[in-house]
Amino acid sequence: MRFNPNEDQATFLSVLEQMMESEEAGWRQAHEWARFDWSAPFDTMMEENGFFDCAVEETLGLVAAAAMTYRVASLPIAVECAASSILRPQYAPELPRPIAVIERHAEDPIRFLPMAKSVLFLGSDRISAAILNPDAVEPVESLFAYPMGLLKTRELDWQPIDADPDAVHDSWRIALAAEMTGALKGGLDAVVAHVRERHQFGRPLGSFQALQHRLASAATKIEAAYWLTLKSAQRIGPADAAAALGYVQEASTKVIYDLHQFMGAMGLTLEHPLHRWTYRARLLRSSLSGADANLAAVSAKRWSAL
Amino acid sequence: MDFDWTEEDRTYRARIRNFLERELPPNWVEISRHGPGSREQTEFSLDFCPKLAEAGLLVPHWPVEWGGANRPAWEHFILGEEMWAAGEPRGAQYMNVNWIGPTLMRFGTPEQKRRYIPEMAAGKAIWCQGFSEPNAGSDLASLRTHAERDGDAYIINGNKIWTSYAAMAQHCFLLARTTGEAMGKAGIAIFLVPMSTPGIEVRAIPSLIGHGDIHEMFFTNVRVPVSARLGEEGEAWSIISYSLANERVGIPRYELAVRVLGGMVRELAARGAFEDHVVRARAGSALASCEAARMLVYRAVDKRARGEMIGAEASMARVAVVEADHAVTDFGLDFLPDTFSGRAFPAHLAHHERAIVTGIAAGAAEIQLGLIARHWLDLPREAT
Missing domain, CATH: 1.20.140.10 (Butyryl-CoA Dehydrogenase, subunit A, domain 3)
Structure with a gap:
């Protein structure tokens, strides 16, 4: 049992942190009241440096990919990291990225579709992938801080992926748990910074115990979700991935509510990035049919013999 | 990062489970019915812990000098998981193993160590923790139990409450104030007090959570030698901060x-x-x-x-x-x-x-x- 990263993981994550300090990764208001900021330069920087392939590097592994996905999700910009770093290297290394993932119905609005070069379909009994051409996609407006799109046609050149659908679903759970936990962490950090600075009644908001306890509780949930996610990326117990995703989905209701409460009216504006994290988390709550479905999957996997 | 147990860890856990399977009697459910603080379970622990000690499973993480085997912290933790999940057959003695022993090793005088640690390592010591008071619970630093210096002794007066295991304990790890209350954390010292010392009265409080978990203790002119003090006057807070980090x-x-x-x-x-x-x-x-x-x-x-x-x-x-x-x-x-x-x-x-x-x-x-x-x-x- 060792919670510290190994030497290669530590170097990898510290280079990532340096990249995350760059201007391309920072907060910028999007044009024309748009809810998301797609940062192509940051995406290119990650891709050119091979970050999306870390899962197959022996000394880095899926644990490093999950830690990276968590960190990148705490940025205010939209980056397609989860599918590219956790699904692609394992199941479809040749697939061009960014990748949009269809979990349920191909007719639903799908995140990242307007920027995606390929699409991955996670069916309950089969996994398939297709290269996208721009004509096949229609961008849709959305409150969620992701680029969202509709697939105009299902007539794509679908190629079967030879992988156990259940294993792919679990990998996707790990990816979603990492992304959602990272989004909540981004929001928490912003709110904590705000309540340290903002004075009302002659004292910092953050000195009120009513806020302190709820933020401490949120921080505890986020930490727990983070470690559950990293553990699940090591693939030890059969129910770990479902537990990590179900846990953070269930915890998110209260956390998101509190973050917006404590940011007050500033958090209602598009001039502050809070919505980038909380509205992403709101969409991810419903991923793979939401908390109850994933928690029921925990039971099915843990007590499969019953 | 590695979140899995090593093969050695797994073997160790299996060894503890085997030991428990072998050593817990058929009527263990009856014995443990009223919890780790009960008379039945405390008495059982005085038989069981020496067997654990003999098997090298009581204080494996302690230094060899004090009866341990310098085993890693993780093994100690695996041991704690298995014991608690089995209903804590060590009774109150888990406290000695987890934090009272290590605290004495770190802060005790040679005489205190010799007097108390071997008994713990042998599985024969029951301690209680005299911290909370009627008016000092969460705000522990406001405690009022007073220890007044009298030559080469202290005279202790005051009340403690919520104390687990007090009725069965041989020793108390006691917090008392050696200066005025205004001193807060800075005025507190630790005393290692034999529960047989004249002037100590224990009253069990019936509770929702099992037997032997909640007591009130009254200290009336309890005289202990200066050598019963652990650390210096005013040092208690830094010592228990270390201890409680382990306990939490x-x-x-x-x-x-x-x-x-x-x-x-x-x-x-x-x-x-x-x-x-x-x-x-x-x-x-x-x-x-x-x-x-x-x-x-x-x-x-x-x-x-x-x-x-x-x-x-x-x-x-x-x-x-x-x-x-x-x-x-x-x-x-x-x-x-x-x-x-x-x-x-x-x-x-x-x-x-x-x-x-x-x-x-x-x-x-x-x-x-x-x-x-x-x-x-x-x-x-x-x-x-």
């Missing part, structure tokens, strides 16, 4: 909670009620809570294993453990309410009976949240 992650309640949950699920399956989606989602939620608590506890243990000070990590672990314990109890109460009366499901009863204490003992959950806010989130202290 000390009881691996999630391990028992997971096993109780597993039992509940098996019972539901036997009744044909485990196909229901709601039941499955709630069982999964309770399990995820337990595993979340486990990860936060392990993270604190990992820091300890690397010799780092545990800070807010211990508080986070405690908060998560409270939620996990209650999630399992609530699951059982919702879907197997009939198993919480009568004697057919002793594990459900024991868990329900003791889960309520989780958020209160060893620093209330709200105190932990305050520590997280200050030390993890760096939020400003509340105005007074």
